[in-house]
Amino acid sequence: MEQRKPTITEVHVEDKSATIIMKVDANILDFRGHFTHFPLLPGVSQIDWALFYAIEYLGTPPLFKGMEVIKFQEPILPDSVVTLELTWDDDKQKLAFKYSSQTSDRLVIHSSGKMKLGG
Template sequence: MDKRKPTLIRHTVQDNHAELELRVDGDILYFQGHFDQFKLLPGVAQVDWAVFYARQYLNTPSAFKGMEVIKFQEPILPDAEVTLSLTWDEDKQKLAFKYTSMDGERLAVHASGKMKLAQPDAEE
């Protein structure tokens, strides 16, 4: 079976916010062929994980309706430990996410953005 999710180290959930500490194991399927000389976690995997964990911990709707304000700033490399912060805005039906890690004493922001989610049968 191909591994697609990181190792969850710990998580906290409070109201509409979740924070997860993840180890992005080097044997995750998404690293295969992306890229041979400099492996990095593709943005599509980061978005997939944000939606997956938001559904699991914040009970968000499952249908992806679009992205806005997305930035991929620093690559996530194999075996990195990152923090995924998720905030669900029920009124706007928007999920904000951010991947960060500590680089020495500096907080590195790997990716951030907002996405619109809805029930699978919801009309826009």
């Protein structure tokens, strides 16, 4: 079977927030053809993973109702180790997410956004 999700190495859940450390394995199917000479993780995969792990770890509603804010700042490359931070606002039915990684000298924000979810 083809690999579609990253390798999760750590998960920390507290109330309505989760921090997930993952290795974005080079053999993930989503890298194929995106792009041949410079593979990077598609934005749609990042959104899919944020929703998937929010449902799994925070029990958020499963229905995607749209994006409100999204920024793709730095590509996520094969075999990167990234941190996904998720925060659920139950009153507003909004999920905030941020993918980041640490280089030797700085914190890199790969992408962030907010999505509206429902039942």
